[in-house]
Amino acid sequence: MLKTLSLFLVLMAVWLLLSGIYTPLITGFGVGSCLLSALIAYRMDVVDREGHPLHLGPRIITYWAWLFVEIFKANIDVAKCVLFPQKYLRPSIFTVTASQKSDLGRVIYANSITLTPGTVTVDLDGNQVMVHSMTEVSAEGIKSGDMDRRVTKVMEEA
Incomplete structure (x- = not known):
């Protein structure tokens, strides 16, 4: 209650x-x-830890701040693709492994990828995340695992 x-x-x-x-x-x-x-x-019994995630507290605010900066940098990368497609546009599809243990953690990770311009989560199957990327820079940003580590830290699953 x-x-x-x-x-x-x-x-x-x-x-x-x-x-x-x-x-x-x-x-x-x-x-x-x-x-x-x-x-x-x-x-309806939908008021639970995942449906109302107040337990994330201030950690999610710092993550949003970091994500906002990443979104800004990715916008510049996408603008380069629009202005100079022959030089920067290198689309690829790849799979990364999400280290989050909870469904909420994996969804936050997948949505964060999609929120970042130039990348889209195509499929989330278990802990495998299929990602479409417009550029090599955005693909390397996801493959580096920084976002994955930050989401895991927010969820306190490390």
Whole structure:
């Protein structure tokens, strides 16, 4: 029940940030809809460690900061491909092994690859991740295992 309460509080915080209208009627509707959503999630038994991953805490914030920098660098790499395709465009498909033990960890890893411009997770089968890359630089960035290690660290699975 504690996770359901936590889910309600997170939903309320997001609703308050996004709403911008704080009249009693609208705020009452917001509280009601967040409460109803939290109760439905509780009844469906989807409020668990993976569905509401508050246990990641500040570690995920530092990971997002690192990922944002990587996304920025990858955007520059993709821009080079657009401007000079003969020189930089070298598409490839390869497979890497994800070291995360949980499904949530592997999904965060696969989504992080896809969020980085120039790379797309094509398939996630067990701990094998098939990746399509536009350039050799982006392929080497994934193959180096830095992102994999960082996600494993966020998940505290190392």
